[in-house]
Amino acid sequence: MNHAIRADKFLLDADRTTWHDETLWFVREKRDRAVYAVPEFQELRELASQIKDHTLSRLDLYLQEFEAAALANGVHVHWAADAAEHNAIILEIVRQQGATRVVKSKSMLTEECHLNPYLIKHGIEVVDTDLGERIIQFRDEAPSHIVLPAIHLKKEDVGDTFHTHLGTEKGESDPQRLTEAARQHLRAKFLAGQVAISGVNFAVAETGAVVVCTNEGNADLGVNLAKVHIAAMGIEKLIPRLSDLGVFTRLLARSATGQPVTTYTSHFTKPAPGREMHIVIVDNGRTQQLGRPDFRASLKCIRCGACMNTCPVYRRSGGHSYDFTVPGPIGAILSPNIDMKKHSSLPFASTLCGSCTDVCPVKIDIHTQLYKWRQVLGEADEIPASKKWSMKFMGRLLASPKAFALSGQFARKALRLLPHGLTHANAFNAWAVARELPEPPKQSFREWYQQQPQQIQQPAQPKVTA
Numbered sequence: 367m368n369h370a371i372r373a374d375k376f377l378l379d380a381d382r383t384t385w386h387d388e389t390l391w392f393v394r395e396k397r398d399r400a401v402y403a404v405p406e407f408q409e410l411r412e413l414a415s416q417i418k419d420h421t422l423s424r425l426d427l428y429l430q431e432f433e434a435a436a437l438a439n440g441v442h443v444h445w446a447a448d449a450a451e452h453n454a455i456i457l458e459i460v461r462q463q464g465a466t467r468v469v470k471s472k473s474m475l476t477e478e479c480h481l482n483p484y485l486i487k488h489g490i491e492v493v494d495t496d497l498g499e500r501i502i503q504f505r506d507e508a509p510s511h512i513v514l515p516a517i518h519l520k521k522e523d524v525g526d527t528f529h530t531h532l533g534t535e536k537g538e539s540d541p542q543r544l545t546e547a548a549r550q551h552l553r554a555k556f557l558a559g560q561v562a563i564s565g566v567n568f569a570v571a572e573t574g575a576v577v578v579c580t581n582e583g584n585a586d587l588g589v590n591l592a593k594v595h596i597a598a599m600g601i602e603k604l605i606p607r608l609s610d611l612g613v614f615t616r617l618l619a620r621s622a623t624g625q626p627v628t629t630y631t632s633h634f635t636k637p638a639p640g641r642e643m644h645i646v647i648v649d650n651g652r653t654q655q656l657g658r659p660d661f662r663a664s665l666k667c668i669r670c671g672a673c674m675n676t677c678p679v680y681r682r683s684g685g686h687s688y689d690f691t692v693p694g695p696i697g698a699i700l701s702p703n704i705d706m707k708k709h710s711s712l713p714f715a716s717t718l719c720g721s722c723t724d725v726c727p728v729k730i731d732i733h734t735q736l737y738k739w740r741q742v743l744g745e746a747d748e749i750p751a752s753k754k755w756s757m758k759f760m761g762r763l764l765a766s767p768k769a770f771a772l773s774g775q776f777a778r779k780a781l782r783l784l785p786h787g788l789t790h791a792n793a794f795n796a797w798a799v800a801r802e803l804p805e806p807p808k809q810s811f812r813e814w815y816q817q818q819p820q821q822i823q824q825p826a827q828p829k830v831t832a
Contacts, residue, residue, distance in 0.1 A: 368711035368750075373683035386518060387681040393514075394675040396624025397725065404620070414613050415729040418666035421604050422656065428571040428604050429647065435574025439636040442644040449479035452648045456481060456563070456596055457488055459644055463594055465490070465560035471578070471585035472496040473565030474512050474669060475598045475648060478691040481563075493555045495584040497548055504531045510685030512692055513622045513671040518684055552584070562592035564634075566599035566645075567668070568614060572607045575635040576645060579618060579628040586632050594642045597634065601652050602665040614668060617727035621670040655703045660738045664699045666728040673722035673732055679715050688712060695722040699735045702743065710748040713739035774810050781806040 377383055401407050421428055433443050446452035452475075460468060468490055470476065482492045482503070494503045498516040502509060504527050509515030516524070525539040534547050564585045568577040576597045578585045589595045605611060619625040637643035656662055674680045674694030685693035690701040690709060695716060701709035713736045716722075722732040743749050744757070763769050781789050781803065789795075789803065 367689070369683070369687050369689075369715045370711065372687040372689060373715075376684035376687055377682070382518075382520070383682060383684075385520065386684060389517065390675045390681045393623065394672075394725070397621055397672055397675065398624075400620040400624040400626065404616070407617075407620075410613055410617055411727055411729050414617055414668075414727060415666065417605060417610050417613065418728050419663075421606055422602070422662060422665055425601065425604065425656065428606060429601060432569055432571040432574055432604060433647075435572065436645055437574070439574050440643070441574065441636060442642065444644060444646045446646055446648045446650070448650050449648075452479045452598065452646055452650065453481050453484040455646050456598070457485060457490070459594065459596055460485070460490055460561050463561060463642075465594070467491045467493075467555075467558050468561045468563055469493050469495050469555055469559035469588040469592065470499075470563040471565065471580065471588055472499055472515070473563065473598050474509075474691055475565055475600050475650075476563065477509060479598075479648070479650065481598075493552070493559070495552055495556065495582075495588055496580075497545065497582060497584075500548060500552065501527060504528075508686065508691070510693065511671055511674060512669050518686065556584075556587050556591050559588060559592045561594045561596060562588035563596045563598065564589060566597050566603050567618070568605055568611060569599055569603045569645075570606075570608050570611065571604055573635060575608075575633050576603075577611060578632045578634065579615070579630065580632070581623075581625075581629045583630050586630055589632075589634065593640075594644070595634065595637065596644045596646065598646050598648065600648050600650070602667075618668055618670055621672040621725065621727040651704050655700070658703070660742075661699060661703065661735055663730050664696065664732075664735060666730055667696050667700075668728060670727055672725040672727065676721045676725050678717060678719070678721075683715065688715070695732045695736065696730070699732065699739060702739055706743065706746060706748055710743050713737075713743065714749075714753075771810065771812065778806040778808070778810075 404410070436443050444455045446455055466489065468485060470482075470492055472494075476482070482494075485492050494500045496515070498514060499509065501516045501519065501524055505519075510518040519527075521539045521541055521544070524544055525534065525537065528534040528544055528547055529536050529538065532547050532551050534544065538544060562585075564576075564578050566576045567579045569575070570577065576599060578597075580586070605614065615627055615631055619628045634643065652665060655665055669692075671694070673696050674685070677695050680688075680694040688694065688697050688701070690697050690704075690712070692700055698709075698712035698715055701712050716733065716736045718733045718737055720733045723730065723734070726732060740749075744754065747754075763773060
C-alpha cells in the first residue's frame, strides 16, 4: 500500500484532517516566534551544520573516541549492526539482570528496531513512560510524529482510551484530569521498573556521555529508580566536544516546539555506585546512507520534527500514511535507504516547495534530496508503470516546442467545449477534488508574444557613452 492510498484513509475524516493541519501549523508558528527572538539563529544553524559535517567526515574516529571515554567511565558499550542485533543485545542485558519489567522513555531508534514487540514476545513487560507514547501503546499504534507521537489524536480519543485502559470516567476529556490519571498510573510502573531504556539525543565523543532531552522528566525518573540504564544510540548522534552541545540545545527545542530549551537536558556519564549503565551503538543502515554522497547530509538530522510541522503534505496526510518510524520529509529520505521497494512512493509525497529545508536547524537540503531520490528510484525501476510511462511521455512532449504548442491549443479548446464533469472533479482527476481550474485563455503567452510589435519583443539596448 503506497502513501497516496494510506493518505486517502486519513483524508476521509475531513474535520480531523483540518484539525491536524491547523494544530501542526500552530507549532510551526511557535517555532517562528522562538527563532526570530534569537538574532544569531542563522549563524547557529550554519555552525551546527558544519559541526555535523565535520563529525560525519570522521565518524569512525569519533566513535572510537566515544567508546574509549565511555568505557573509562565504567559504562558497558555494545555494537549492533542492525535492528535484530540491537534487540538481541538488549534482551540479553535484561535477562542477565533476571528482570521482567522495563520502563522506556521516548526513543525513535527503539521504535525503528521494533524493540517493544520483540521484548514482549520474550516475556518482558515494556511500559512507555512518555505520555504520548503511552497513549499510542494503549491503542497499539505507531507514533505519527517523532516529537508529538499522539498528535493525530484528539482529547476525546485520549479520554476513550483511558476509560478503556485506566478506568477513567466515560466521556472524560479534560486534559488536566486525564494527565493526572496517567501520572498516577505511571508512578507505579516507575517504582516497579527493573531496567530503564532511553534514547539518546546527543553523544559527546570527548566525555563518553549521552544527553537526553525531555519535557516530562520521565527519562530521569526511570533511569534513577531502576538498577540498570540502557541507552540506545544511533551512530549519527555523535558530536565531538561538550562545548558543541550548546549550539544544538539552542536549536533543538526552538525548532521542535517553540521553547527556548527543553525542560530537562540530562547528561548520563557514568553509573551510580551499585548500578549499571549500557550504551548500545546502532548502525541499521546508517553507514549505507553515509556512503551515498547525495544523501549523506540526512544523517545530520537532530529529530526536531520541524520539517513535518511545516510540510503541507504531512500536515494533510498524517504521519501513519508514511508507514515508517520517521514520517514526513526527512523520513521520506531515510526510508528508501532501508527498503527502496517498500518506500518507493515516499519521495513523491512532496511538493518540493523547500519549506522543510528552510526550517531545518542543521540545514539539510531536504527537498533537493527528495528530488534526487526520485531519480534514483526511476533508474532502479522502483516507480509504478503509470508514473514511469507518463513521465517519459511528458519528457518528450516538453522537449518539443511544436508538440507542446499543439497540446496547449488542444487543451484550451477542450476545457472550453467539454462538460464541467469531465474536465474538473471526477474519479480520474483527483487533483481537482479541492481545486477549481481557471477559465482557459484564448491564446498562449507564446502566441500573444509573437503578435506584439518588434520593439516590444526586442527592446532597444541602452547606449553606452564613454
